[in-house]
Every structure is written in C-alpha cells, then in structure tokens.
Amino acid sequence: MKSRLFLLVFSFCYIITFAQEKKTLNITRTTSAPKIDGILDDESWKNVEEAKDFIQFDPEMGVKETHETRTVVKITYDDDAIYVGAYLYDNPKDIMRQLTRRDDFGQSDFFGFILNPNNDGQNNTEFFVFSSGVQADAIESPGIGEDFGWNAVWESAVKIVDDGWIVEMKIPYRTLRFSNQEVPTWGLQIHRHYRRNRSQFTWNPINVTKGNVGIYNGQLKGLTNLDPPTRLTFYPFVSGIVNTYDGDTETQFNAGMDLKYGITENFTLDATLIPDFSQAGFDRVELNLGPFEQTFSEQRQFFYGRRGSFYKRRLILLAACWK
Numbered sequence: 001m002k003s004r005l006f007l008l009v010f011s012f013c014y015i016i017t018f019a020q021e022k023k024t025l026n027i028t029r030t031t032s033a034p035k036i037d038g039i040l041d042d043e044s045w046k047n048v049e050e051a052k053d054f055i056q057f058d059p060e061m062g063v064k065e066t067h068e069t070r071t072v073v074k075i076t077y078d079d080d081a082i083y084v085g086a087y088l089y090d091n092p093k094d095i096m097r098q099l100t101r102r103d104d105f106g107q108s109d110f111f112g113f114i115l116n117p118n119n120d121g122q123n124n125t126e127f128f129v130f131s132s133g134v135q136a137d138a139i140e141s142p143g144i145g146e147d148f149g150w151n152a153v154w155e156s157a158v159k160i161v162d163d164g165w166i167v168e169m170k171i172p173y174r175t176l177r178f179s180n181q182e183v184p185t186w187g188l189q190i191h192r193h194y195r196r197n198r199s200q201f202t203w204n205p206i207n208v209t210k211g212n213v214g215i216y217n218g219q220l221k222g223l224t225n226l227d228p229p230t231r232l233t234f235y236p237f238v239s240g241i242v243n244t245y246d247g248d249t250e251t252q253f254n255a256g257m258d259l260k261y262g263i264t265e266n267f268t269l270d271a272t273l274i275p276d277f278s279q280a281g282f283d284r285v286e287l288n289l290g291p292f293e294q295t296f297s298e299q300r301q302f303f304y305g306r307r308g309s310f311y312k313r314r315l316i317l318l319a320a321c322w323k
Contacts, residue, residue: 023204023218025051025188030076033083036168038159040074040085048074051190054201057208065201069164071192073203077223084113084169088192092160096195097132103148108132109195111167114140114217116187117178121215124187125176129167133158137175142212149297174229183224187217231262 026049034042051073056063065071067089074085088111100106108130116124126146128136135156138148152175159166178184190203204218235258243250256274263269283296 021205023051025049025075025218025220027075027077027082027220027222029222029224030078030083033078033080033170034076034085034168036083036155036157036170038157038166038168040087040166040168044076044083045074045085048076050074051203054190054192054203055205056199056201057206058200059198061208062205063199069194071190071201071203073190075220079227081170081172082115084167084171086111086167086169086190087164088167089164090194092162092164094196095131095160095165097130099132100130100134102134102151103136103138104134105130105136106132106134107195108134109165110136110191110193112189112191112193113169113171114187114189114191115171115176115220116214116217117176117184119185119187119217119219121187121212121217124189124214124217127152127154127156127169127171128191129156129158129169131158131160131165140214142214172229173226174231178226178228180228181226184226186220186223187214188220189213189217231260231268233260234258 028048030044032042032044034040034044052071054065054071055061056065068091070089072087072089076083088109090109095109096107098106098108100108105128110128110130112126112128114124114126116122122141124140126136126138126140128138130136133156135154136148137150137152137154138146139150140146154172154175155170157168178186188203191200192202193200202216204216206213206216236255237257238253238255240254241252243252254274256272258272258275259270261269261271286294288294
C-alpha cells in the first residue's frame, strides 16, 4: 500500500514538474493581415510577443543558442489564418541552400512550425520552410511517425538578409483540424535546423531520451472565437489520348473528380468519380537482394488520408466506371 502511494505521489509530482517546463506564448489578434513577402515591416508585427531563447536537442541536448545565431519568432492571427514571422540570425555565407522538390529536405537549413490544436501531444501538423524557399508539410503522431504524403495549401516567403534570413508564413485554418472552442490552448513547437553542422534547436526544450517529441510542445494561448472552416475540397482532372497507327487515328477523352467533405469533426467523406491514376507518381526501381518483399508508399491522391485520432471513422464511397 505504501509503495503504491509513493508511486502515485511521484507520478503526480513528475507531471506537475513537466507541466511547469512548458513555455507559453500569448498570441494577439491583428486587424490587418501581414503581406507574405519575407519583410517584417507590417504593422501587425509590432508589439507582438516573441518566441525566443531556443535550446538545442540534436546532436547534444541543452546547448543554448548564441547571440549571433539567435531565433526570434512572432505569431499573430485573424479570422482566416495564423501568421508567422521569423528572424533567423546567421552569417549569410554559412546558410546552406539547395533547390529541391517539395517535401525534400536536401542540403538546406530549415525553419519548422508545428501546431497541435488538440494539445494532446500526439497529433501534430508540421510546416517547414527551407532557406531555398521550398516548402514541406506533414502530419505526425507516435503511431505513424511523420507522414509527408499529406499536403496542404499555405503560403510562405524567404528573404536572405545581411545578418541571417527571414521567413514569413500564412497557415489557413482549413489546413488544421480543431473543435469549436471559445478560448482554446493549442500545442506549439518551433524548430530551426543548421544543415552545416546538423544541429537542431527548438523553442520548447526536447528530451530525446524520454517519450515522443509531441509531448514537449509548448502552449499557444490567446486564440478566441475561432470558427472551424468548412472542409470541402475538389480535385478535378481531364486527360486526352491520341493514338495513331497505320493511318488510323483514335482519340480518347476522360474527365473526373475527387471530393473530400468534412461531415463532422471526426467524420470525412471521400468520393471519386471515374478515377484516373495514370498521372500518379511511379515507384523508383530498386534492386531487392534481401529475403523480404519491398513495400512502397501510396502515390494515388484519393487514398491519402489523415490518420490518427482525428479520424475515428472514415467512409470511402467509390463510384467508378471501368472500361
């Protein structure tokens, strides 16, 4: 009985101590949205609370950033989106940049902005901007890790300056999943990666030896009266094929559409009419010399799904015409 009581008291004290370690950023609403151009001269960035004092977690934990390479991040919001302005101090000659495809980290420094509207430490939505201006986004949870097959539409701009580089971002609410709460507390984490020495810093400290990274999110407070947007997305397509053989010409024309509609916060309808997978990306050829079969990721847009606790039930309605 005494041992159980001791474990209960110890666990309670640990939880309280851990909760006290979380940083909190208070966000304020703006009346005029900033222009996403990589220049932090908008009126909305004035008198905004700053996220700073980043701490390294890789390759070594607990190292503080230097004044010459410090990171200062400002966040504001309105009825349409959350806006991020980050000043990443550095020597411009040391900033590594490589132009790559979307979601390809390549050889570039990057800035990462992570939100968790449920603040449950398990379902993060991640947005990355590289020093080259390329974007990456993913959903992350302990069960699936980081899924970069998920893509959203959001804005960003990068500008290299004399003492570092600047990132501006606009993240519309349609890219997030959140409930209708008057005064919510969201999970927030901010990353900065230096490609030249593979070091990575975060706003709220991370202990890589305990738990998953999601439990180390800080807190974003100050959001008020947010209305979850209507989740309705169309993916139309058209394709044409012309075949010529021995003087005969044959033409084919196809059209169709994929649709996603959020019926409720936990129930999404996926539908497709005459699906066309001919434009889906193909798998790279790999030589398999091992005893196990190869597994490739899904390339067809219709089958991309946002997994985790957000989707407790999922209905797939498939209406297709096959020839």
